[in-house]
Structure formats: C-alpha cells, structure tokens
Amino acid sequence: MGTVAIFGAGVMGETLLSGLLRSGRPADELVITERRPERAAELTEKYAVRTVSNVEAAEAADTLVLVVKPQDMAALLDEIGPHVTGDNLVVSLAAGITTEFIESHLPEGRSVVRVMPNTPALVDQGMAALSPGRHCLPDQLDHARELLAATGKVTEVPEKLQDAVTAISGSGPAYIFYVVEAMIEAGVVLGMPRATATELVTQTLYGAATMLRETGQHPTVLREQVTSPGGTTAAALRELDDHKVRAAFVSAMEAAAVRSRELSGG
Numbered sequence: 547m548g549t550v551a552i553f554g555a556g557v558m559g560e561t562l563l564s565g566l567l568r569s570g571r572p573a574d575e576l577v578i579t580e581r582r583p584e585r586a587a588e589l590t591e592k593y594a595v596r597t598v599s600n601v602e603a604a605e606a607a608d609t610l611v612l613v614v615k616p617q618d619m620a621a622l623l624d625e626i627g628p629h630v631t632g633d634n635l636v637v638s639l640a641a642g643i644t645t646e647f648i649e650s651h652l653p654e655g656r657s658v659v660r661v662m663p664n665t666p667a668l669v670d671q672g673m674a675a676l677s678p679g680r681h682c683l684p685d686q687l688d689h690a691r692e693l694l695a696a697t698g699k700v701t702e703v704p705e706k707l708q709d710a711v712t713a714i715s716g717s718g719p720a721y722i723f724y725v726v727e728a729m730i731e732a733g734v735v736l737g738m739p740r741a742t743a744t745e746l747v748t749q750t751l752y753g754a755a756t757m758l759r760e761t762g763q764h765p766t767v768l769r770e771q772v773t774s775p776g777g778t779t780a781a782a783l784r785e786l787d788d789h790k791v792r793a794a795f796v797s798a799m800e801a802a803a804v805r806s807r808e809l810s811g812g
C-alpha cells in the first residue's frame with residue numbers, strides 16, 4: 547500500500563489515522579497534514595506520526611486520503627493537483643464531493659475513489675461505502691477497500707447512491723445518539739438516576755443492534771416480539787406513531803441527502 551497521507555486531521559482524519567495504526571500499519575508509512583498548527587502538534591504527540599505540508603505529503607504518498615470539509619476540497623485539490631502522479635490513488639472521504647469534481651481538479655487520468663465512512667470506525671465498527679472514479683483500476687479499488695477495512699465493514703455502491711449512504715450510515719450515528727439522549731432524558735423524567743438510565747439505554751441499544759446482526763431477523767419481527775398485546779410497548783409505540791416519528795426520520799434523511807448533493811457545489 548506504500549505511504550498513506552491523510553490530508554485534514556480533524557474528527558474523521560484522526561479516526562482513520564488511529565484505525566490504520568491499530569491495524570498494524572507502521573507510523574513511518576503514514577503522514578498527516580493539518581491546517582491548524584495546535585491540532586497537528588496534538589496528533590504528532592499522540593500518535594508519533596509526521597506532520598508535513600500538503601505538497602510534501604502529496605509528493606511522499608502513494609495513497610492520498612482527503613478528509614477536509616467539502617467546502618475546503620477545491621482549494622486543497624488545486625494546491626496538490628500538480629503533484630499527483632498517475633501512480634497515485636486519491637481517496638476522498640468528503641460528503642457530497644463527486645469523483646468527477648475531484649478528477650476535474652487533477653491532471654487528466656488520475657485514479658480516484660469516493661468513500662463515505664462513519665465515526666464508529668473509531669472502535670473498529672465503521673461502515674464505509676466506496677465508489678470508483680472513471681480511471682480507478684480494480685486493484686486500486688481493492689486497495690481502498692483494504693484501507694477502510696482497517697476500521698470496520700466496507701461495501702461498494704454505484705456513485706449515484708452516495709448521497710443516500712451519507713444520509714443513512716454517514717450521518718446515522720448522530721440520529722442514534724439523538725435517540726439515546728432522548729431515552730436517557732425520559733428515564734430521568736421517570737425518576738431514574740442519570741447514570742443508571744445511561745447504562746440501561748446503552749446496553750439496550752447494544753443488545754438490539756446485536757440481535758439485528760446475529761439473528762438476521764427482520765426488525766418488524768424483532769419489534770413484534772417485544773410488543774405484548776395490550777402491554778407497555780404497544781402503548782409507547784402508539785405515542786411514537788401519533789408524533790409521526792417514522793415520517794420524521796424519512797424527512798430528516800431526505801434532508802441529509804439533499805444537503806449532501808448541495809455540498810458538491812461547495
């Protein structure tokens with residue numbers, strides 16, 4: 547895989563960096579770039595990786611992983627473009643940014659892969675979906691898959707589905723944390739100490755997610771198993787339906803996908 551350069555070491559950049567190190571990649575095969583000097587110093591201290599300029603990183607790396615915000619992508623590509631060679635692979639983790647956009651800011655014929663990861667990669671339970679650009683060869687796509695597999699599951703999707711992926715698994719952890727916050731607050735309203743409510747909700751979420759993955763049962767079946775006739779769950783679910791929670795999720799995720807599409811205009 548050669549040297550991997552991570553451009554932009556914020557939340558997602560650090561997540562990938564730490565995952566690659568945990569998976570056994572030597573620190574001397576990694577370099578990072580970071581616009582904020584204090585952040586660069588923090589990560590150099592924590593992970594013993596080299597921080598270099600964007601141009602130095604582009605020249606040193608075989609694989610260039612772009613993890614800046616979508617709004618910062620054009621400027622970064624214009625800076626590093628002249629230094630990206632035909633042997634390099636460019637992997638972008640930015641929401642909304644198309645492979646076509648990236649290719650148009652690089653010399654003709656460069657290999658690009660678009661990826662949508664998520665933050666559970668921090669605990670090696672990430673979900674990443676990748677889509678190859680026009681010039682990406684099969685072994686380069688395998689290479690990107692291997693890179694992301696260091697932090698969780700990887701799948702391939704047609705690029706036209708990447709805005710939907712962003713709305714589902716990219717932003718998804720935030721929806722789950724939001725529901726968890728709400729359930730903890732409700733527990734406190736019911737008189738439960740906050741720490742106990744947090745433990746109950748967290749383990750319930752973990753257990754439910756494990757059931758989904760390990761039983762392979764449809765979520766409707768699993769929900770019905772919990773819902774005794776005339777019981778507590780039916781009373782609760784009726785309230786959720788009355789408050790249109792299901793419809794709210796559809797609208798929310800449509801808004802995320804629309805925003806993802808808008809970001810490519812950046």
Ligand SMILES: NC(=O)C1=CN([C@@H]2O[C@H](COP(=O)(O)OP(=O)(O)OC[C@H]3O[C@@H](n4cnc5c(N)ncnc54)[C@H](O)[C@@H]3O)[C@@H](O)[C@H]2O)C=CC1
Nearest residue numbers: 554555556557558580581582613614615616618640641663
């Ligand atoms: N946070 C998340 O859950 C996810 C984020 N992403 C994508 O990852 C990308 C980064 O997101 P976050 O890490 O959340 O943002 P962030 O703001 O935490 O990190 C971006 C970093 O890039 C640095 N930066 C900006 N321009 C730079 C440049 N020209 N050279 C070097 N460093 C530069 C910033 O100083 C910052 O530290 C975004 O494109 C986002 O769409 C994708 C999936 C999930």
Ligand SMILES: O=C(O)[C@@H]1CCC=N1
Nearest residue numbers: 640641712716717718
């Ligand atoms: O909120 C965002 O724009 C990024 C992309 C997916 C998750 N976080």
